[in-house]
Amino acid sequence: MNILKYKKKKNGQYELMLESGEELSLYEDVILNFDLLLKKAINDKDRDKILKMNQEYDVYYVALKSLKSRFRSVKDLKELLLKKQYPEEYVNQAIDKLLKQGYLDDCSFAKAYINQQMITTSKGPFKIERELLDKGVSSDIIYRELAVFTKEEQIVKIEKIATRLIKSNRSRGGMVLRKKITYDLQNLGYDVSVINEGLANVEFSDTKDIQKREYEKLYRRLSKKYSGRELEFKIREKLYQKGLYYED
Numbered sequence: 575m576n577i578l579k580y581k582k583k584k585n586g587q588y589e590l591m592l593e594s595g596e597e598l599s600l601y602e603d604v605i606l607n608f609d610l611l612l613k614k615a616i617n618d619k620d621r622d623k624i625l626k627m628n629q630e631y632d633v634y635y636v637a638l639k640s641l642k643s644r645f646r647s648v649k650d651l652k653e654l655l656l657k658k659q660y661p662e663e664y665v666n667q668a669i670d671k672l673l674k675q676g677y678l679d680d681c682s683f684a685k686a687y688i689n690q691q692m693i694t695t696s697k698g699p700f701k702i703e704r705e706l707l708d709k710g711v712s713s714d715i716i717y718r719e720l721a722v723f724t725k726e727e728q729i730v731k732i733e734k735i736a737t738r739l740i741k742s743n744r745s746r747g748g749m750v751l752r753k754k755i756t757y758d759l760q761n762l763g764y765d766v767s768v769i770n771e772g773l774a775n776v777e778f779s780d781t782k783d784i785q786k787r788e789y790e791k792l793y794r795r796l797s798k799k800y801s802g803r804e805l806e807f808k809i810r811e812k813l814y815q816k817g818l819y820y821e822d
Contacts, residue, residue: 576615586635592616600624601631633660634668641677645686648678649710680711684719692723696735699723701763725768732759732772740776750815789813 579591588605590598598616604627605611608620616624636658637651646654648669655665672678684706691702699720706716739755752773759769792809800808 575617577610580611590616598625600628601635603631604628629660630664630667633664634671636660637665637668637672638677641672645683646678647680647683647706647709647711648673651678681715681719683709684711684715685722688719688722692727696731696762698728698731698759698763698765700765701761704763728764728768729772732764732769733776735759735762736773736776 576593577590578593581589581591583589583599587599587601590600590605590610592598600610604624607627608616608624610616610624633655637655640646640651640654651672652665652669655668656662669678687706687709688702691697691705697705702723703716703720707713736755736759739758740751743751756766756769756773759772760766764772789809792812796805796808796812
């Protein structure tokens with residue numbers, strides 16, 4: 575079947591107009607591989623091979639484009655391509671090709687991911703590790719690359735996080751507040767022993783303003799039900815639960 579017209583498209587493909595009226599969008603690599611610029615025709619024998627190779631290139635270039643937009647792990651990329659309903663055979667071929675070319679590398683991905691999380695988030699090493707495992711990165715790679723997140727840097731982060739949480743606190747004080755912050759830091763992925771070191775130089779003294787505000791809030795609420803010594807006892811009990819102590 576003769577090719578009547580070639581038209582270059584923006585995405586690295588050419589639109590071929592066949593004498594039957596059919597239009598094919600083929601990648602330049604495919605056109606060159608089958609010498610279509612010289613032959614100016616597509617025979618029935620080669621047609622299926624051409625379309626198969628074109629889809630293989632389509633998967634490859636979509637994968638390459640996604641890697642240019644941001645780093646991805648091998649697992650991330652494979653899931654992305656399969657969601658686009660590409661045949662798994664072509665997906666695996668594209669991934670193998672990108673691995674050999676060095677465009678796809680879990681080690682480089684882990685390094686970039688860890689640095690980005692350290693700079694832009696409050697996450698600790700355990701949480702970063704869990705996220706990388708979910709992305710299919712091997713534990714060996716994670717262990718090696720996470721060495722950059724030193725204990726000293728974790729302590730500095732812990733102090734900053736704790737200071738910020740103390741300043742934003744409006745209802746807790748003393749050991750209650752310390753326990754709450756310790757719990758929050760564990761959820762962020764820090765080891766409790768490192769947390770304790772980081773909190774050693776952080777001030778958790780009760781804040782008079784918080785004490786007074788909480789006392790008045792509790793008084794307004796509890797005075798509807800209690801009075802006298804019982805009211806005072808209930809207020810102080812609630813304050814104690816928050817790690818606060820109030821003296822007139």
